[in-house]
Amino acid sequence: MKKILFRKILIDCFNFFLITLISASVIIWVFQAVNYLDIMIEDGRSFFVYTSYTLLNLPKIISKIFPFALFFSFFFILNKYELRNELLIFWTLGINKIEFVKFFVAISFLIVFLQITLTTLIVPMSQSYARTLIKTSNIDFFESFIKPKRFNDTINNLTIYADEKDKDGVLKNIYLKKSTTHDNFQITYAKKGFFKNINGNNILVLYDGETINVENKNIINFNFSESDFGLNNFKTNTTTQFKIQETNTLNLFKCVKDLSKEKKEFLYENCSIKNLDNMFVEIFKRLLIPFYIPILVLISLFSIIKSKENKDYTKLKILIFLVGIVIIILSETSLRFIENDFFKNIKIIFIPFIFFLTFYFYLLIKFSTHQRLTFNKK
Numbered sequence: 213m214k215k216i217l218f219r220k221i222l223i224d225c226f227n228f229f230l231i232t233l234i235s236a237s238v239i240i241w242v243f244q245a246v247n248y249l250d251i252m253i254e255d256g257r258s259f260f261v262y263t264s265y266t267l268l269n270l271p272k273i274i275s276k277i278f279p280f281a282l283f284f285s286f287f288f289i290l291n292k293y294e295l296r297n298e299l300l301i302f303w304t305l306g307i308n309k310i311e312f313v314k315f316f317v318a319i320s321f322l323i324v325f326l327q328i329t330l331t332t333l334i335v336p337m338s339q340s341y342a343r344t345l346i347k348t349s350n351i352d353f354f355e356s357f358i359k360p361k362r363f364n365d366t367i368n369n370l371t372i373y374a375d376e377k378d379k380d381g382v383l384k385n386i387y388l389k390k391s392t393t394h395d396n397f398q399i400t401y402a403k404k405g406f407f408k409n410i411n412g413n414n415i416l417v418l419y420d421g422e423t424i425n426v427e428n429k430n431i432i433n434f435n436f437s438e439s440d441f442g443l444n445n446f447k448t449n450t451t452t453q454f455k456i457q458e459t460n461t462l463n464l465f466k467c468v469k470d471l472s473k474e475k476k477e478f479l480y481e482n483c484s485i486k487n488l489d490n491m492f493v494e495i496f497k498r499l500l501i502p503f504y505i506p507i508l509v510l511i512s513l514f515s516i517i518k519s520k521e522n523k524d525y526t527k528l529k530i531l532i533f534l535v536g537i538v539i540i541i542l543s544e545t546s547l548r549f550i551e552n553d554f555f556k557n558i559k560i561i562f563i564p565f566i567f568f569l570t571f572y573f574y575l576l577i578k579f580s581t582h583q584r585l586t587f588n589k590k
Contacts, residue, residue, distance in 0.1 A: 214307055218315055221293065229285035236281060243251035246270060250492045261345060268342035271318050271335045278327055279501075279543070283536045285507035286316070289406040290515045291529060299516060313513055317572065320509040323459040332461040336498075339458040383408045386418065389442065399424045400441065456482055456490050461498060489551040496550050496560065503511065503564040504543040510571040511536045539567070 247268040293299045360377045369392070375385030388400040403419030407414065417440055424433040456464070459482055467483035468491055482491075490550060514532050518525050546560055 213274050213305055217302055217305065217307065221289065222319065224293075225286050225289045225533060228289055229282055232285050233274060233281040236277045237270065240331075241266070243271055245271070251431065265342050265346055267346070268338045271330065271338045275330050275335050275481070278330070279505060279508060281507060282323065283512060283540070285535065286509055287515065290512055290557060294515065294520050309516055310576055312516065313510075313575050313579070316509055318514075320506040321533055324502045324505050327505060328499060331498040336458060336460055339455075340460070342460050343455070359552050361589075380406075381543075386421070388416075396427050398426070400439075402439075405441075411557040414442070455514065456494050457485060459494070461495070464495050467491060468495070469567075470581055489550070492551045492557065493547050496521055496557065499546055500561060500564065501547075503568075504539060507564060507567045507571060508536055508537055508578070510568065510575065511539065512536055513575060518573075 230346070248262065248266050248269075285423070303309075309536075360374055362374045363371055368392060371387075371389040373387040374383040377383050380403055384404050384405060385401075386402045386405050388402075389397060390399040390400075400418065400421060401424045404420035405416055405418040408417050409415070417438065418436070419438055420436075421439065422433060422435050423439070424431060459467075468481065468488070471485065471488060511532055515529060515534075518528050524530075546563060549560055550557055
């Protein structure tokens with residue numbers, strides 16, 4: 213019977229947790245997806261690249277929402293059980309509150325393992341693939357990022373300006389500046405032009421214009437009635453370098469280890485002394501923050517200290533919710549104090565474990581005392 217009861221409350225907690233997590237993640241993802249529209253529109257990326265890139269950011273959103281969704285779900289279900297007198301069934305059937313606490317603590321550490329898997333493997337992998345997608349994809353819709361009366365420098369070393377753009381996509385009074393070096397560049401003017409794709413090659417066809425080449429302070433210019441301006445060899449200005457949060461967890465540890473041995477300013481991409489602080493922050497974010505989950509579960513269990521008949525029950529619920537929010541904020545803000553030395557960070561490492569042991573032993577003492585008093589009365 214005990215197993216059935218524990219299974220029932222656990223299923224209710226996780227069902228509500230999944231609903232909360234998915235709902236909140238989807239809402240945030242939709243808002244982010246709107247912000248990422250510039251990848252397709254202003255940067256000229258295809259719809260496939262845009263959709264894939266936004267979907268690959270979903271694991272990161274889920275990992276951020278995870279602690280709050282879990283705390284809110286356990287807090288909500290425990291209070292729901294109390295209000296419906298369903299917790300009384302546990303106590304009536306001989307399940308004491310210490311046993312109840314230990315069960316949820318054991319479950320919370322299983323959830324820690326799940327969150328660490330998410331933060332150390334799935335999120336970096338999805339972020340890395342998203343960056344690779346941007347890095348390897350082509351600019352497919354050149355027409356989309358040309359806005360009339362706006363200088364556009366989405367393409368690296370190329371600035372495009374058009375005075376007008378009609379409904380057929382024909383550009384009027386076009387200005388292009390292609391830079392090769394600081395002193396060498398090419399300026400092209402044209403009365404009109406339009407984009408054309410020939411055998412997979414993107415070309416801007418220009419009419420009635422002039423091209424001015426500046427090479428080593430020498431100026432060469434020529435007029436043309438029609439000219440093709442190739443765009444396939446240009447790259448976007450969008451950041452394609454891998455960021456630290458997109459780096460494999462094992463590579464982060466390897467970099468920290470290599471830097472401690474080599475004592476050099478720079479070893480390889482993202483592995484440098486100036487990035488060491490950020491690497492420690494990323495490592496602690498992936499491995500330490502999940503250990504705040506058992507604390508949040510314990511805080512939600514404080515709601516079984518008092519029954520709904522107690523006049524302070526409402527105050528207790530509010531206090532529990534506020535403390536849970538404070539712990540979530542603390543877990544994130546603690547990362548600001550991470551330094552580039554492991555031993556200096558030991559105090560940060562101990563924070564979640566101190567909180568956990570404090571709350572855990574408080575509940576054990578509280579409920580063991582209550583059991584002794586109850587037994588003595590009998």
